[in-house]
Amino acid sequence: MTFLADVVRWFADPTHWQGGGGIPHRLEEHVLMALAATATAAAIALPVGLTLGHFGRGGALAINVSNVGRALPSIAILVMAVQLIGIGVVPAFVALVALAVPPIVTNAFVGMREVDEQLREAAKGIGMRGLQVLLKVELPNAMPVVMAGVRTSGVQVVATATLAALVGWGGLGRYIIDGISQRDFVQVFAGAVMVALLSAVVEVLLAGLQRLLTPTGLRSATSRARWGAVAAGAPQAEPVT
Amino acid sequence: MLRLDAADPWVRWDWVGSHIERITDAFVQHLELTVIAVTGGLVIAVPIGILAWRYRGARGLILAVGGAFYTIPSLALFAMLLPWTGLTIVTAEIGLISYTLLILVRNIVVALDGVPVEVRDAASGMGYRPVRQLLRVDLPLGLPVIMAGLRIATVTTIGLVTVTALIGEGGLGRLILDGLNRDFRTPTVVGAVLSVALAVACDAFLALVQRLLTPWAQRS
Numbered sequence: 001m002t003f004l005a006d007v008v009r010w011f012a013d014p015t016h017w018q019g020g021g022g023i024p025h026r027l028e029e030h031v032l033m034a035l036a037a038t039a040t041a042a043a044i045a046l047p048v049g050l051t052l053g054h055f056g057r058g059g060a061l062a063i064n065v066s067n068v069g070r071a072l073p074s075i076a077i078l079v080m081a082v083q084l085i086g087i088g089v090v091p092a093f094v095a096l097v098a099l100a101v102p103p104i105v106t107n108a109f110v111g112m113r114e115v116d117e118q119l120r121e122a123a124k125g126i127g128m129r130g131l132q133v134l135l136k137v138e139l140p141n142a143m144p145v146v147m148a149g150v151r152t153s154g155v156q157v158v159a160t161a162t163l164a165a166l167v168g169w170g171g172l173g174r175y176i177i178d179g180i181s182q183r184d185f186v187q188v189f190a191g192a193v194m195v196a197l198l199s200a201v202v203e204v205l206l207a208g209l210q211r212l213l214t215p216t217g218l219r220s221a222t223s224r225a226r227w228g229a230v231a232a233g234a235p236q237a238e239p240v241t
Numbered sequence: 242m243l244r245l246d247a248a249d250p251w252v253r254w255d256w257v258g259s260h261i262e263r264i265t266d267a268f269v270q271h272l273e274l275t276v277i278a279v280t281g282g283l284v285i286a287v288p289i290g291i292l293a294w295r296y297r298g299a300r301g302l303i304l305a306v307g308g309a310f311y312t313i314p315s316l317a318l319f320a321m322l323l324p325w326t327g328l329t330i331v332t333a334e335i336g337l338i339s340y341t342l343l344i345l346v347r348n349i350v351v352a353l354d355g356v357p358v359e360v361r362d363a364a365s366g367m368g369y370r371p372v373r374q375l376l377r378v379d380l381p382l383g384l385p386v387i388m389a390g391l392r393i394a395t396v397t398t399i400g401l402v403t404v405t406a407l408i409g410e411g412g413l414g415r416l417i418l419d420g421l422n423r424d425f426r427t428p429t430v431v432g433a434v435l436s437v438a439l440a441v442a443c444d445a446f447l448a449l450v451q452r453l454l455t456p457w458a459q460r461s
Contacts, residue, residue, distance in 0.1 A: 180408065192317040
């Protein structure tokens with residue numbers, strides 16, 4: 001119990017709340033980095049995944065890209081980004097974007113393909129054009145699965161941004177990485193608690209966004225799908241590395 | 242800004258050649274950590290999965306706890322275990338096993354749920370008692386979905402093992418970090434490539450096991 005008291009004392013120490021190494025600044029770094037990386041990844045991956053899904057092409061590519069992404073360790077992506085670009089904020093950003101793209105592409109593709117063919121036919125039948133079918137029928141129906149990809153990636157990015165402390169960038173991971181190298185387990189534990197809390201908050205916020213963007217008529221179906229089994233290649237929540 | 246100096250190519254084969262033993266050791270350790278985690282996870286997940294399937298009240302709780310657990314980043318989980326179990330393999334395995342649990346338990350529940358009611362009724366009608374029915378009817382029929390979960394858990398674990406390099410384990414993750422610390426690309430690339438290769442090989446192996454265990458699935 002004395003250990004936990006030490007952790008509480010660590011949090012109570014005002015010096016841990018000030019300056020460049022302080023909690024507010026580290027939190028801000030972490031959040032801004034995660035936001036920028038996830039938004040960039042979505043901007044790249046959504047058009048690709050949605051287009052492939054709309055035309056029903058490139059399915060093997062869209063699904064395999066995320067299987068390979070799952071097998072390639074995020075640490076390796078981070079380290080190779082550093083070896084390619086050098087140390088600092090840019091390689092961390094590049095690596096996080098690279099990690100976030102595959103799940104979004106796959107889910108966008110699968111979400112579009114899972115839209116009931118009859119809905120598509122009906123939309124064409126009442127005279128909708130390609131783009132209208134895409135925006136007014138396919139996209140709203142695909143939204144729960146599409147947003148599940150963004151959510152998976154967002155949580156993944158928050159988690160991996162922790163590892164980015166390893167390659168010379170800041171964020172909350174600094175407390176863990178520095179703590180391990182100094183054998184200061186109080187600091188390690190405090191950092192881990194903050195990272196876990198931030199992940200939970202992001203997960204809840206993105207789940208809320210997913211729900212908000214899902215058309216009302218599809219909402220009950222979404223919550224049912226949340227507990228579905230994961231088959232190989234299917235869109236799914238991934239454990240956070 | 243790009244560093245494309247010829248002095249450090251992505252792979253220096255002479256280094257690979259002179260460090261075969263280290264690379265093999267890292268690979269074997271990686272495989273060991275993975276096998277312990279997945280086997281341990283399966284041993285724990287089967288009873289929990291069966292419980293969650295039989296008792297609907299427990300199911301929501303078990304899946305909710307697992308889901309919450311899942312959002313904890315691996316480095317944070319390992320870090321939270323450090324004060325209690327130190328820089329040991331125990332810390333690594335507790336974390337790794339925990340991550341396999343949700344995937345495995347969820348797939349076991351859904352697999353057993355997917356067994357057609359008619360089949361279960363027929364088994365009861367033929368006089369199968371609950372335990373025998375579970376072993377001879379429910380589990381075999383649910384095997385494809387359970388195996389799908391096992392494959393995902395295995396590939397995921399192989400990726401997560403690299404993170405344990407930060408707490409003194411790591412297998413191939415150590416090679417990856419070595420490349421970072423010495424600003425030398427070869428160990429990183431070797432570690433990453435072998436890690437992906439291991440994941441692909443294990444996935445293919447489990448797919449083969451699945452085929453052999455469910456010969457009836459090929460006919461349909």
